[in-house]
Amino acid sequence: MFYRKNLPGWERAMRTILGVVMIAYGLFGMPGTTVGYLIAATGAVAILTGFFGFCPMCAMAGRRLSSS
Numbered sequence: 001m002f003y004r005k006n007l008p009g010w011e012r013a014m015r016t017i018l019g020v021v022m023i024a025y026g027l028f029g030m031p032g033t034t035v036g037y038l039i040a041a042t043g044a045v046a047i048l049t050g051f052f053g054f055c056p057m058c059a060m061a062g063r064r065l066s067s068s
């Protein structure tokens with residue numbers, strides 16, 4: 001199933017970069033804690049949305065890219 005991208009390029013880059021930071025902080029800054037694993041999992045989701053350019057929550061809110 002293909003989804004239409006709803007994230008601009010700059011936001012995709014920021015989500016990817018911040019996702020890596022979140023994973024590093026969750027695994028190395030808070031090692032072995034549940035909160036650390038939750039932060040790392042959230043970072044993984046941020047990386048995936050940045051990589052694919054589609055955010056399900058943005059789609060539910062009706063966000064679309066301008067066609068220009």
